[in-house]
Amino acid sequence: MKPGNPTGQNADNNRREFLKTSLTAMAIPFSFNLDAISNSVPMENMVSENVQLPGKSIIGDYGNWAASLLKPVPPLSFRDPGWKDLGTWKKEAYAKAQELIASPPKSPLPKVNVDKKYVYDGLDIEEISWQLPYGHKTQAVVLKPQGATKPLPAILGLHDHAGKKYFGYRKIVKTSDDQHPLLKEHQVTDYSGLAWANEVAKRGYVVLVHDAFTFGSRRVRFEDVQGLSWGEVDTAGKSDQDPEKKENIEAYNEWSIAHEHVMSKSLFCAGTTWPGVFLAEDQIALDILEQRSDVDPQRIGCGGLSGGGLRTVYLGGMDARIKCAVCVGFMTTWTDLILNKSVTHTWMTYTPLLPNYLDFPEILGLRVPLPTLVQNNNQDELYTLPEMKKADKVLGDVFAKAGAKDKYLGKFYDGEHKFDAVMQKDAFDWFDKWLKNS
Template sequence: MKNNRRNFLKIAGITGIGVAGAVVLNGLVNAKDSGNETEPSSQVGSTDESKLSIIGLYGPWAYSLIENKIPAFSFRNDKWQNVERWREAAKQRLLEKLAIPDIGGVPKVTVKKQYKYDGLHIEELSWQLPYGRPTEAILLKPENASGPLPAILAFHDHGANKYMGKTKITRTSDKRHPVIESHQKEYYDDLAWANEIAKRGYVVLVSDAFLFASRRVLLEDVPAKLRKGLNDKNPEDPNNIKAYNTWAGEHEHTMAKSLFCAGTTWPGVFLAEDQKALDVLCARPDVDASRVGCGGLSGGGIRTVFMGGVDPRIKCAVCMGFMTNWKDLILDKSYTHTWMTYVPGTPNDMDFPEILGLRAPLPTMVLNNIDDGLFTLSEMKASDTVLAAVYKKAGAEKNYKCSFHPGPHKFDKKMQDEAFDWFDKWLKT
């Protein structure tokens, strides 16, 4: 039981617990550990947990709202035969639901520092958006590289760690913060994957996402009644980082509701800020803007789904460890995910994998882990079936690939090699 509890909490920690909160999840695990778990009164005597939903008796009804229906803007729907007309209409529909805020043009970039490390030329960058503190970013490319190179917009994960961002997938010196060292060992085979793909001949840009690292909500910027006695002092202390991340996970409810009330969505803000990062990357003279890809694990996978689906400048997309469907989220797994996933009303228009499928026939790869506790394996496979059908109907079957790797939630060396080879295939030829 102890191992089950540890694994469950680790899974919960990956995503930030956007709905129920860690306290509720701890309670659920403790109930199972103690053998005192109770069942709904109308389900007494039932021992088949596979028939229970995370929203109780309301699960089957909620799922019935979309069950066995081909959504209106799905390319699988018989009313759509021309891929270009479908993409234009479906993308416009998604953009309406995303309610992406206007955050201005290409931001002015400041180069804070340049140096060499790990065989790479590294630049520490920043730019100011119309709100919040400056966005910080790390750019990497091969040392002494010449001529415009293909480029990758690399997305860091969520990892229940909003204190950190770009540093989760980069390495700029031999010394790593212990939190980052542990993170990279657990999820990336102790590799900084942005560095590894840069070495293959790419310009790689990693920026802090909305609400992470340089873009995080500081405690001093919210009312004292919301701080729970915490402050921003001694920020590098691992205990303070842990306390901040717990607070930030619980604050997701407030942020999501406030964004909805402002007439936008969390994925809409993500996309707006990521497109500014893409603007910065494509404007560089050392980048061939016709050969740009994007990818990321987990929370980075969410960002890949939306960026890859919406922005045609992304010529190759690799989604790692974040592919499922609305059924999975309705009945089984929404509690394991952050508020950053959801766009109200979209399930009536397209299934979740079809957001990424909006990029068809452009090259797309999805990498899954068989034992990923964030998703149900059957629904990861069902999502593959949906994307394969979209690409087949678009006449681009060879431009889509999905793989299932053994193990839990991760982007390990073997998966990295497969992803990087896919980028090479489409961005270097």
């Protein structure tokens, strides 16, 4: 569902649907009353158009003041003329980012269980799982060309958010002809009907896709939560023995989106951040991928759309084992989020205080001079086009100053929030260029 400018009853219905299934799932207030939210504040006032009106913002007349607190060139930006040496800058900027992202202590490498092996879609597929010291076990899938024996380059596929937290890795893979209708619909809407992890695996990669923190097998079960009341969704689906039933999945997705602000505040109180937990768990998956005998550990990339693009920003920026990164549909500036678009984004985006030191694109820029592709959509409703363009220039300037202009590419495509077939081809060609041919 893409937000537009409808009127009348259809507008109310569309606004409610947008609030339920926003592509990156904004956090919803504690009382969780969608009708009250959508009727009290018109969506056209909540989500600004791509032209910012002077003096107006999503936080009213506080917007310009809040934006003015950011320095045009933050002190740890490599764009600052004071930074001459790439190595010295990277050391200091990385240390500050690591401090503020505040990942929890890294768990020991877990035992990996191979739960099932089979062939589908011309691929050898393994369903695997591992248990971290906290939460439900992580489920994942590994795909590679059928019959491949020698070590191959590898991709850590990072799945999206999409307001669909019941699902995780299943959103970007296809492992049988019997695919859930909601997954089919999602892949048609966002991926040209393709399971992109399958498609890149067919080009000669080992691809691992795992359920991220709070998604799929790692989701918070609302029956385990105590001390909160979420109205009718408290009991939705409990009496039904089929958790894959459409109504039960939608009830869970609704509940889990509303729970995000609770989780985020609890993580802050624990001394960590949502990006920090993502980073720690994605690095465990990266550990597992690079230690496989069928993987060349010197040729590993990562990428993903939307929430997967967000995770690419943090993982690609903070872990040099990612030799090639493709961030899709998640690039803008902190200013854009202050004035226009924090309302369209999940609590998973933010690292408090980091904007004092780096602009948002510069988190990904910490990986310079390693190859980096950012793919943007001109009509992406989650960002404003001018700020996407500014973010592209920021990254371009960082890579140019480091003498690595050829290692960065920012591309813009017509259309709304998506990773369609054309974008996938460009992304896979970029992986091939740097992980196969370089």
